[in-house]
Amino acid sequence: MKFKRRQVEEIYINLTPMIDCILFILVILLLTTTFQQQSRLNLSLPDAQGVPPKEFDHKIEVMVDSSGHYAVNGQALSSKELPDLSTAIKQAANDRRDLMFVIAADSAATHQDVIRVMDVAGQLGFVNINISTKVPTRGY
Template sequence: MKFKRLNVEDIHINLTPLIDCLLFILVFLLLSTTFSQSSRINLTLPDAQGVPPKQYDQKVEVMVDSTGHYAVNGQALASKEAADLGMAIKQATRDQKDLIFVIAADAKATHQDVIRVMDIAGQLGFVNINISTKVPTRGY
């Protein structure tokens, strides 16, 4: 008796859809990933426990009020724009990057306004940044 053999077709795995899916995942990950750089700003946060203030010959003081307006060395700026603040700091420092940079912010100033000043100072190359504080009064 002669049995007929079944012809079994070879199984072929098509990898093209798998490669397409992997490429989509790779592109998605590349587009959604943020590359963070380490901070290049050295901050000196002063203590508010009665440390006497230091007097510096030359410094740049940027004041931030509660509404987000800026003043550089006592000169108020007309706008809240970062570009105007950067130009005012450049004019006040005459490209001297080794000056003491002091940020004096109102207690009700937003965090964004203070960070904007720090960011511009870092972009301009300042490395000695101080945040001024007020020594609290003691009511004994």
């Protein structure tokens, strides 16, 4: 008796759906990814009569905006928490406590936010702490 042989079909994998899924995931990732941008704090410093500022080669400048957010040497911190502020100041200082420490606080910043910065600086051992102000413009 003669039996019919079954035809064996060639196996092939269709990659088109897989490529479509990968491209879709890539598009979703690109749309939801945020890129780190250097953010700047807008400060409105209080006016004060005083000595013109001196320029220092190395200093640590902590900025406090009106909503209480901090920035250390221009790098904005992600939270208002004291451990984050302390860590950022330690990294900027590189174990040097003799650097000029400048606090630039917005005129609308709360007293508590400025005191927090002073407290952290004191705990870390900084002794040369200055508060930055804006010299008013004089019309002649």
